[in-house]
Amino acid sequence: MVIKVARTVPASQTIRLHDWETGLDGVIVIHSTALGPGAGGCRFWHYPDAEHAFADASRLAEGMSFKNAMAGLPFGGAKAVILQPAGSFERSALFRAFGRAVEALDGQYVTAEDVGTTVADMEEVSGVTRHVAGLSVATGRAGGDPSPWTALGVFESMQAAARVALGTDLKGLTVAVQGTGNVGANLCRRLADAGARLVIADVAPERRNRLEKILDALVVDVADIASVNCDIFAPCALGGSLTLDSVAAMKAKLVCGGANNQLATPEVAGALLDRGIAYVPDYVANAGGIISVSAEYLGEDQATVSERVALIGPRVAALLGEAAHTGLSPALVADRMAEEIMQAGVVKKHETIF
Ligand code: NAD
Secondary structure, eight states: OOOOOOOOOOOOEEEEEEETTTTEEEEEEEEEOSSSSEEOOEEEEOOSSHHHHHHHHHHHHHHHHHHHHHTTOSOEEEEEEEEOOSSOOOHHHHHHHHHHHHHHTTTSEEBOBOTTOOHHHHHHHHTTOSOBOOOOOOTTBSOSOSHHHHHHHHHHHHHHHIIIIISSOSTTOEEEEEOOSHHHHHHHHHHHHTTOEEEEEOSSHHHHHHHHHHHTOEEOOTTTGGGSSOSEEEEOSSSOOBOHHHHHTOOOSEEOOSOSOOBSSTHHHHHHHHTTOEEOOHHHHTTHHHHHHHHHHTTOBHHHHHHHHTTHHHHHHHHHHHHHHHTOOHHHHHHHHHHHHHHHTSOOOGGGOO
16 A cells, blocks of 8 residues: 655745855755744754755755644744855854844744754854754753754654553664664663663764663674664664665664664555555654744743653554554554644644544
8 A cells, every 4th residue: 555645734944054154055945934923943954055955955854844843843944054165164163153044034944953953053153043953051951952852752652652552661672773863872771770771873983882882782784774673763864764775675674763764665665555564653752852943932831841851752642543543554544643733734732632
């Protein structure tokens, strides 16, 4: 069976970023402001050209609209992508130039960290605009690096999904983690504490090697991680790792990870369903980071972030239950719910979204 996840919420605004002086080259895409200002991180990555960066930003911005809606946040979806300059450049000047572009949007876009950007980068951005989060903050307030919250939400999603789809807790299960960066490494530590066995892969040797030693993880080649013998596959690197080919070779019975845009094409959701592999939609599992970022922007406290992140697990359980009941892929069920929320134009209370 092939199920297309047809998304109908249209893109609203694309802002091309170009600053010769600092080398800033990139794009901000605001996908939807139906629920509030477009919120989504800033990715700093190598791209062959601006076209590829734009395509990535567009997909990521769309994902943020769905993620924010599903998490019950009063924000639309947006994303910034900056191409890493080929030659030498001054990082602080480049991020200040990016901050000026954010400021020019006058609050329509709120930025934060993503792959390749750090708290220090966002501190630079905050020197020229207040429409930024992911900054270091006082104890008790929401804020700082969002990745631990993302990892917590993914862990709780996995725990809930394992109970629903595999009928067991994580103890004794084998989890293959693709990408052991900020989110992946934190997730691995939580999984080890829960008694899971780990298989890991990362293109950066220093990132996987330190975990191999600390957590007694089995390291495999990046080309093999999606098809190793395991119970759960956790994509925590870049997007697109779930393809028709990788799903055909997969041994895992559940996919749940932190990476954005895991499905390379919409058809992959149907392929997972056909193979009986349960799938936790990426933007439902990895909402912890944006929950922290949005709370910081709104001046809320850490307890509020904890409460909202704690809702992710039950939301996943309900979503998988609904998918099983209807026979639809969890990706399609989640997309339909998020679209309904966006089209209604208001977020319901957090408790009422699943
Ligand atoms: P990161 O840059 O810290 O980690 C990514 C890791 O993946 C790096 O160690 C990198 O070397 C590795 N990697 C890249 N390509 C790989 C490949 N082909 N195979 C194996 N490893 C590979 O980024 P992060 O903050 O941990 O984010 C990871 C993913 O989670 C991204 O897709 C990001 O968009 C998503 N995400 C992150 C957050 C957050 O709070 N940081 C929130 C939501 C979603």
